[in-house]
Amino acid sequence: MSTPTFDQLLEAGCHFGHLKRKWNPAMAPYIFMERNGIHIIDLYKTAAKVEEAAAALKSIAKSGKKVLFVATKKQAKQVIADKASSINMPYVIERWPGGMLTNFPTIRKAVKKMASIDKMTKDGTFDNLSKREKLQISRQRAKLEKTLGSIADLSRLPSALFVVDVLKERIAVAEANRLGIPVFAMVDTNSDPTNVDFVIPANDDASKSIEIILDTVCSAMAEGLEERKAEKVDAPAAEGEEAPAAAKGGRRRVNRRAEEAPAAEETAAEATEATEAEA
Missing domain, CATH: 3.40.50.10490 (Glucose-6-phosphate isomerase like protein; domain 1)
Structure with a gap:
């Protein structure tokens, strides 16, 4: 900076x-x-x-x-x-x-009014109006654009x-x-x-x-x-690196259990032989 x-x-x-x-x-x-x-x-x-x-x-x-x-x-x-x-x-x-901040919901209504006029223009409703109505709406749209057009994206x-x-x-x-x-x-x-x-x-x-x-x-x-953009890009990459590590750790746990199973079977066999010898 x-x-x-x-x-x-x-x-x-x-x-x-x-x-x-x-x-x-x-x-x-x-x-x-x-x-x-x-x-x-x-x-x-x-x-x-x-x-x-x-x-x-x-x-x-x-x-x-x-x-x-x-x-x-x-x-x-x-x-x-x-x-x-x-x-x-x-x-x-x-x-x-006046009241742009203290009466913000009213300002948002005016911005939405501007958006609804734009929607009328796109869907063809505007073309079905009379010449006088078109003129009135166009003037209203121009007035709203002049005062509020630059804050149209300010949702809060x-x-x-x-x-x-x-x-x-x-x-x-x-x-x-x-x-x-x-x-x-x-x-x-x-x-x-x-x-x-x-x-x-x-x-x-x-x-x-x-x-x-x-x-x-x-x-x-x-x-x-x-x-901010760089942090957003780095965050998914970091999550992607953590996921394979977690999966790899899970495989190690499965392998340990597989190795412990034969050892448990040998211990049980030895105990059975000792019982038969005492008998």
């Missing part, structure tokens, strides 16, 4: 915070200095926090659990979509549907949330906190890190900054998924 160096983070602009007057005092431990009225983030702490978050997300991915990526700001939308799709993880890049609550800009996605963070779901987040100097379990202090407004952090995190998760 490779983590970005200080120079790489500096080049990506991860150190730029917000104006001093917009800062959140809770971010003081992650601020290195102030220059020209702008706070500068300590990149050594950023590098350490990225490594910590990547290791935790790798273990989550290795265990086969899902991580939901959330970023609805323009700079992060495409980056989130590309990186999350590459590791087959769900993501939200449009408006956050995610095991963690990765958020870009906790200030903008405060509703998502609040729902995760209410359900006890761990939150990983890029946190800028104007945000409150107290509700985040794994804080990554970094510039959350620049696309390059977002990309370098997500690239590190998703690469670690990809490694975790590869290790």
Whole structure:
């Protein structure tokens, strides 16, 4: 698992915070200095926090659990979509549907509605509808696809949330906190890190900054998924090796019994001869 160096983070602009007057005092431990009225983030702490978050997300991915990526700001939308799709993880890049986590069964019903429309299209039912009904259903399908298409495979609550800009996605963070779901987040100097379990202090407004952090995190998760696949392949092979050994051990027990049988017969014959001699 490779983590970005200080120079790489500096080049990506991860150190730029917000104006001093917009800062959140809770971010003081992650601020290195102030220059020209702008706070500068300590990149050594950023590098350490990225490594910590990547290791935790790798273990989550290795265990086969899902991580939901959330970023609805323009700079992060495409980056989130590309990186999350590459590791087959769900993501939200449009408006956050209120109650998506706390009212998850209702969200699942909407996803099933989308699947039922697809089924209608495949079995020919859609073709028998009137032109107006087709238009209404098509619009409904497009709306559902836009907001929920990226989480269609999310059949249960995610095991963690990765958020870009906790200030903008405060509703998502609040729902995760209410359900006890761990939150990983890029946190800028104007945000409150107290509700985040794994804080990554970094510039959350620049696309390059977002990309370098997500690239590190998703690469670690990809490694975790590869290790999971390797373990699944090795498990049947190990079972296959144990089975012949057990069978071989069984044959040895049968052979011992076969060897002991003649010895028992000889002992019985000797006892009979001794009884006849005494008589």
